[in-house]
Amino acid sequence: MNDKQASKLVVDQVSHRYGEVAVLENLTLEVKVNEVVMLVGPSGCGKTTLLDLLSGHMAPVSGKITRQGTARTVYQQDGLFPWLTVWENVGIGLRSVPDPKQRDDEIAELLELVNLTSFKNHYPHQLSGGMRQRAELARVLAGDSDILLMDEPFSALDYQARLTMRRELARVLQKRPRTVVFVTHDIEEAAQLADRVLILSKRPATICQELPITIPRPRGLADDEVVEAMRMILRALGLNNTDGVTV
Amino acid sequence: MTRQSSPPSTQKVSSRLGRFSSILVLLGLILLWYGISALNLFPAYAFPSPASVLVSFQEELTAGRLLNDIVASLWRVAIGFVLAVGLGVPIGLWLGQHLQARQALVPMLNFFRFLSPLAWIPFAILWFHIGDKPAIFLIFMATFFPMTLATMVAVASIPSIYFRVAKDYNYSGIELLTQVTFPAVLPQVITALRMSYGIAWVVIVAAEMVGCQDGLGYGIWEARNGLRLDSAVCYMIVIGSLGMGIDRLFAELTKLPAVRWGYER
DSSP, X not given: OHHHHSEEEEEEEEEEEETTEEEEEEEEEEEETTOEEEEEOOXXXXXXXXXXXXXXXXXXXXXXXXXXXEEEEEOSSOOSOTTSOHHHHHHHTTTTOOOHHHHHHHHHHHHHHTTOGGGXXXXXXXXOHHHHHHHHHHHHHSTTEEEEEEESTTTTSOHHHHHHHHHHHHHHHHHSOXXXXXXXXXXXXXXXXXXXXXXXXXXXXXXXXXXXXOOOSSOOTTOHHHHHHHHHHHHHHTOOGGGTOOO | OOXXXXXXXXXXXXXXXXXXXXXXXXXXXXXXXXXHXXXXXXXXXXXXXXXXXXXXXXXXXXXXXXXXXXXXXXXXXXXHXXXXXXXXXXXXXXXHHOHHHHHHHHHHHHHHHHSOGGGGHHHHHHHHOSSHHHHHHHHHHHHHHHHHHHHHHHHHTSOHHHHHHHHHTTOOHHHHIIIIIHHHHHHXXXXXXXXXXXXXXXXXXXXXXXXXXXXXXXXXXXXXXXXXXXXXXXXXXXXXXXXXXXHHHXXXXXXSXXXXXXXXX
């Protein structure tokens, strides 16, 4: 039981800069097992840099990042290999599984989970944007992944597809809980999906506010608690003009 | 939910129409040829009639020369081309991933690409004398450089996201090369194959005019020496048709499901 309480991801006083440009400033953050943390901030504030550091694609200039387990990223778009079918793309997530039978069963189950079973032999370019993101979701969930990093995964979709994908993600995470760090500029998305919303400041980014949201998922977009959460996020970002708060 | 460019029925009708019109153009061309030769505007030896070409076709076929020349040319092109592709594609893959090597070697590769392969004819003959070898050497020189450069450019322009994904899923070394880099450039490599093969087929005719005792190019050279332009036209028809036919085979490669994405978006 003690393990369940452990932090999956610890960011300890991390700073990062590209040459002269400071991007992250003294960032400290802990993500618990199966917690969904959403990072919201102004564009260009270093959200993607933070994800690159979390995934290990880059090393921070100073500070320390501890990661327990495998981290995988869902990208904004085009993260699927176009030369592989949906089935084969999901199979990539199970490369470490030696038994082909077990692998096939797991792929089938994942495709069932994201409702893509009838599209298993399609190639990514034959799918809609939402279906492609669902296939990516199945791929990161496959096998032994522990941490999901999501880099504005629904931002390239149209509004309705985005609503659907939020519901899908909440449903999928219920069945297969994962530790999630989700970067977005979409306040609705944060309010609907997060256990905890972290508001980032302008560059160099640091966490300027933390908002826990304890309502169970799935949450309706127009639910009172969700609207209230959105109001809090807006206020934290200094965008809620109706409250008389000015930027 | 899936994308479709246009309803299949209209597509089929328009492609049938297209094929029909291309046959019409071909018939028109033959008719024009027939008309000009019937008007006797040029002497028969300088402008062979369709009938005389048909007769020489029959002669060449029964003598077995034509078939022998076809096999000889195809063989030389195949060997030279396979060598060029077998070396050029791996070198291109490597160059595409190494900026410094690229900077060092690209000017040289470009220099040779723009050097007509026919400029190598004196060397081909001095080094390889007579027979298949000089022709194979010329085909290689004609196709190696464009194949290498095209592969290299394709690798250098692979979207970086594929490599990030590959890293997420622990691809490295030879696996990264064969399962990510290579499939990512395959559509462009197939296009390069078609273009290089086109060059090879053009070059073989000239290559066989010197240093060979058979082959389609040699056939045309022989026809010129014997002032048999009817036979030359017969060889020209074979060269053009074979070239088109083999290009159709390469075009089939673009229909492989794993490369369709490269042509459809």
